[in-house]
Amino acid sequence: MAGHRCCSKQKVKKGLWSPEEDEKLLKHITTHGHGSWSSIPKLAGLQRCGKSCRLRWINYLRPDLRRGSFTEEEEQIIIDVHRILGNRWAQIAKHLPGRTDNEVKNFWNSCIKKKLLSQGLDPTTHNLIPCHLRAPNSSNNNKMACNQSNIPVFTLNSQMTSNVPLENIKPPLLPNNYHSTLIQPIPTSTTSDYNYQNPINNNIVWNNNIANNNDCCQNSYDPTSTFPDVISSIDDHRRPISSTSGFGLLDDNYYSLWGTTNNYMVVEPTCGAKDSLDGNQQQQVQNGKVCEMEIEKMDELVMGIEENINMDSSFDSSSFDLEFVESTLMSGAICARDDLISSMDDFAWNF
DNA sequence: AAGCAAACCAACCGCTCATGG
DNA sequence: GCCATGAGCGGTTGGTTTGCT
Numbered sequence: 001m002a003g004h005r006c007c008s009k010q011k012v013k014k015g016l017w018s019p020e021e022d023e024k025l026l027k028h029i030t031t032h033g034h035g036s037w038s039s040i041p042k043l044a045g046l047q048r049c050g051k052s053c054r055l056r057w058i059n060y061l062r063p064d065l066r067r068g069s070f071t072e073e074e075e076q077i078i079i080d081v082h083r084i085l086g087n088r089w090a091q092i093a094k095h096l097p098g099r100t101d102n103e104v105k106n107f108w109n110s111c112i113k114k115k116l117l118s119q120g121l122d123p124t125t126h127n128l129i130p131c132h133l134r135a136p137n138s139s140n141n142n143k144m145a146c147n148q149s150n151i152p153v154f155t156l157n158s159q160m161t162s163n164v165p166l167e168n169i170k171p172p173l174l175p176n177n178y179h180s181t182l183i184q185p186i187p188t189s190t191t192s193d194y195n196y197q198n199p200i201n202n203n204i205v206w207n208n209n210i211a212n213n214n215d216c217c218q219n220s221y222d223p224t225s226t227f228p229d230v231i232s233s234i235d236d237h238r239r240p241i242s243s244t245s246g247f248g249l250l251d252d253n254y255y256s257l258w259g260t261t262n263n264y265m266v267v268e269p270t271c272g273a274k275d276s277l278d279g280n281q282q283q284q285v286q287n288g289k290v291c292e293m294e295i296e297k298m299d300e301l302v303m304g305i306e307e308n309i310n311m312d313s314s315f316d317s318s319s320f321d322l323e324f325v326e327s328t329l330m331s332g333a334i335c336a337r338d339d340l341i342s343s344m345d346d347f348a349w350n351f
Numbered sequence: 352a353a354g355c356a357a358a359c360c361a362a363c364c365g366c367t368c369a370t371g372g
Numbered sequence: 373g374c375c376a377t378g379a380g381c382g383g384t385t386g387g388t389t390t391g392c393t
Binding site: 015016036037038050051054058087088089090101102105 | 377378379380381382383386387388
């Protein structure tokens with residue numbers, strides 16, 4: 001490379017910035033604003049490329065930058081937003097005031113990525129990694145993780161693990177087209193037989209084998225439909241939750257199960273399931289009502305899911321580690337407190 | 352203390368997109 | 373419509389720091 005267009009005519013310095021250079025740039029921008037970046041080096045008396053000046057300002061000199069290591073809260077936000085937006089670091093960084101895209105990216109690559117991998121989660125899809133594809137030294141040997149390969153899962157984020165007033169819990173933030181990932185094709189005999197659409201990067205949208213052989217899947221796929229606003233209107237029907245950790249799974253009837261560790265769990269049909277509901281149930285969905293089920297039925301449901309997702313024969317149901325699933329494995333849908341979610345309200349709609 | 356590898360992070364590179372002539 | 377330019381973004385590189393043997 002001969003250099004950037006903006007600085008190809010002049011000799012530019014590369015590498016780390018000296019304190020003197022920082023001072024010059026800071027002083028110039030503070031006084032005059034940055035204006036045209038390409039003219040900055042000359043005006044500020046720097047032997048740097050305009051692009052380099054811009055980067056230095058954005059990533060280091062900006063006065064509103066937040067210093068120090070990422071908090072757990074920030075980490076969770078990154079994970080949650082990344083699940084929806086993918087590697088859109090700039091978009092993700094917008095939800096973390098004072099953090100730069102570069103910083104978020106570095107943090108992701110050096111820390112979060114490894115953490116997810118160690119939990120048996122694919123950092124790209126946030127789905128559980130099939131056993132046979134995992135690194136042999138993976139620290140996670142949880143059987144649930146091994147056997148639920150590629151099942152999209154939901155989680156309540158870390159803020160939910162503390163006692164949060166129910167009224168402050170917001171529904172998962174799902175973009176209009178996000179339902180496509182909620183349409184979980186029924187796994188067939190081999191893992192490779194099912195795929196689903198990632199609405200963000202438009203990777204594999206459909207698995208023909210499943211689409212051709214499963215009317216339910218086929219019928220449930222409606223790109224024009226929107227995710228039913230069910231969760232946001234269940235307050236009247238959900239008991240207060242003293243311990244708000246929870247989990248969700250998609251079974252093959254496209255039900256999203258929202259569980260709590262208290263006395264109740266919520267079962268809500270996703271859009272894909274609507275067609276299979278009877279009139280009364282559809283009306284309930286339409287009205288934003290949900291079914292409440294006693295927690296005793298959770299085992300039955302979980303076992304049903306196990307069967308439906310063709311669990312490995314070695315799976316021992318007694319080893320279903322709900323606590324582990326709740327606290328560690330689930331990634332995905334986002335719930336958050338009002339005071340933490342404000343800046344995220346629109347993130348899912350902006351891609 | 353020395354050597355090495357891993358982790359971290361600032362900066363660079365190349366690309367896309369928007370804008371204006 | 374075409375081209376030049378600038379801004380912004382994501383991927384990658386390479387220097388520095390840290391931890392381990």
